[in-house]
Structure formats: structure tokens, C-alpha cells
Amino acid sequence: MAGAEENVWSTGLFDCSSDMKSCCLTLWCPCITFGRIAHIVDQGDCSCCVSGTLFCLIHQFRLDSIYSFVYRHKMRRQYKLSGSGCGDLCLSCFCLECALCQQYRELQNRGFDMSLEWEENMRSKPLGVAMAPVFEGGMKR
Incomplete structure (x- = not known):
């Protein structure tokens, strides 16, 4: 991502x-x-149960690291985290559990309760509604 400011992993x-x-x-x-992780990164589009079950099933064919790579790469781009696609692939293939733990901690440190569904996480976050500015002296012509 040339030109984009990157953040360091927490x-x-x-x-x-x-x-x-x-x-x-x-x-x-x-x-x-x-x-x-997949449920939060997908912003609730796919359930935790479906993603986890698919991960478990493809583990039998040793493709779980590729599936994990896709989500690590997606998460890194989503939050503009430092790294590269090649690094994501290597970590997912050779250090899968450490990579998953780092991603899990990153989402926790960004305020997500990983035991909750996406919708529950969104309800627990402040809405970010700002109050209208107050001007001294009222309106003038």
C-alpha cells in the first residue's frame, strides 16, 4: 500500500x-x-460458527493456513497494519497459532469483546454522535 500510513500491531x-x-x-x-476473528473482520457477514467449522474441515487437507492467510491479509488492510502479503502468507503457513493469537489480541486491543457477536459489539460501542457546536451570542446578521 504505497503512500498509505501504516499502523504498528499493538x-x-x-x-x-x-x-x-x-x-x-x-x-x-x-x-x-x-x-x-473472521466474524469480526467480516463485520458479521459470516457467523463465527460457520467460519470456525470451515477452518476445522479444511484443516484435514492442510489448507487452514491458506484460509487464515486470507483473513490476516484482509484484517491488516482493513486496519492499515504494517506488513506485507508475503509476510502474511509466511506467518500463516509457518506460525499459524502465533499469527492467530496476534490477530485475536489486536482485535481485543481495538475494543472488541471476542466472545460477543458483531452486532453485540457494535451495540456496546459509543455511537460517536457529536453535539452541535454552541455559538456565543446567538445568531447575528
Whole structure:
């Protein structure tokens, strides 16, 4: 993304000590972690359950890293995070669990409750409605 300002990931790839709960979840049930990430990145278009189940099914054919790559790349572009497509692919292929944990932590640090559905996350966020400016002295001609 030439010319676009990139943001740094809020945690490093190997910062599991800061969030052992999600690291353990990813180690034993990566399909749940992936499903939650995909649901948030897709902004609720696909359910957590469907994405996680598909991840689990394609794991049998060792294609889960490719599926994960697609969402890591999409998330990185969505939030303008530093990195590259080649880096996303390498991390997804050779360090899948660490990459998933980093993505999970990133979304948590951006204010998402990963145990909630997209709609519930949106309801819990402030609407961002600004008040109209107040002018001293009223209207004048």
C-alpha cells in the first residue's frame, strides 16, 4: 500500500505471555479463535460458527493456513497494519497459532469483546454522535 500510513500491531507475534487465555484457546481450539476473528473482520457477514467449522474441515487437507492467510491479509488492510502479503502468507503457513493469537489480541486491543457477536459489539460501542457546536451570542446578521 504505497503512500498509505501504516499502523504498528499493538502486540508482537510472540507476546502470548500478555494473554495466556487466548493463547491456550488457540493452541487447543484454533477453529474457535479463527471463527471469532473472521466474524469480526467480516463485520458479521459470516457467523463465527460457520467460519470456525470451515477452518476445522479444511484443516484435514492442510489448507487452514491458506484460509487464515486470507483473513490476516484482509484484517491488516482493513486496519492499515504494517506488513506485507508475503509476510502474511509466511506467518500463516509457518506460525499459524502465533499469527492467530496476534490477530485475536489486536482485535481485543481495538475494543472488541471476542466472545460477543458483531452486532453485540457494535451495540456496546459509543455511537460517536457529536453535539452541535454552541455559538456565543446567538445568531447575528
